Amino acid sequence: MENWIEIMVRTTQEASEIVESILLDYGSTGVCIEDASILDENLDDNFGTIISVTKDDFPDQGVLIKGYINELNFNDNIFNNMKAEILELSNHLNIGDFFEIVINTIKDSDWENSWKDYFDVLTIGDNFAIVPSWKNYDNNDNKYIINIDPGMAFGTGGHETTSLCIKNLEKYVKSNSSVIDVGCGSGILTIAASYLTKGRLKAVDLDQLAVDVSKENFKLNNIEDRVIVEQASLLESENEKYDIIVANILAHIIELMLTDAYKLLNDDGYYIVSGIIKDKKDELMNKAIAVGFNLVEETSENDWYSLVFKK
Secondary structure (H helix, E strand, C coil), X not given: CCEEEEEEEEECHXXXXXXXXXXXXXXXXXXXXXXXXXXXXXXXXXXXXXXXXXXXXXXXXXXXXXXXXXXHHCCHHHHHHHHHHHHHHHXXXXXXCCCEEEEEEEEHHHHXXXXXXXXXXXXXXXXXXXXXXXXXXXXXXXXXEEEECCCCXXXXXXXXXXXXXXXXXXXXXXXXXXXXXXXXXXXXXXXXXXXXXXXXEEEEECCHHHHHHHHHHHHHCCCCCCEEEEECCCCCCCCCCEEEEEEECCHHHHHHCHHHHHHHEEEEEEEEEEEEEHHHHHHHHHHHHHHCCEEEEEEEECCEEEEEXXX
């Protein structure tokens, strides 16, 4: 099993954005920023997914930036060059008298399991409960149960974008609707749709890992025989038509699908999209209308937006 190198940089807020860019330039697969200023924000998202934090959870001074590089792509030469580039910033801006850079080795298994401590049962919309595969749940309210093990794929249900999509599926999926989930991630939206329709279901994702995780989750929910699952680039290779196309991905990716989505929707079908930030909403809306869609509904949670278009 491959390990990961964690690079921790303690610096000022002023330097944090540039340090983040340097870590990414050197191959970090992601960046985590621990900044006490988050305590000044409203952390209540009404979904029960925000972990309570205090000042004790953050560095006493400055900002802590963490990057992660596969150990196969990391060596002393890379570290020394990276450190030198970050230190060079001190000639142009304040990196802090408390500046430090430290590396640790993290076993891959820690990545796979540590997040489970923060994932609990979630209720979404009027009908759904999302239950991690390792949790017990007494279904006293007769909810539709979505058993989920997202693994390393996106989609636990806790993010606003997923919740908005599920709520819109509740509104617009009819008993015989055909549904395709584009960028299916963990398959959570397809599982939700399976409770709402007896119609045809399909899930596609460009990432083979997401396809594999979705298949496992469909088995967990006993719908593997109902769903066609494929590795595919958006709707480029799709030939069938659908009553519902749902996509919980970034706005610029949703835009790439507009023409194909319009072509592949049945008349009066719905294109349900989420993952849209406020600054991108109006641009996406105008482009969808230009293709021929009618905007039916706009919903939001914490500056994340979901739009529902009708053909």
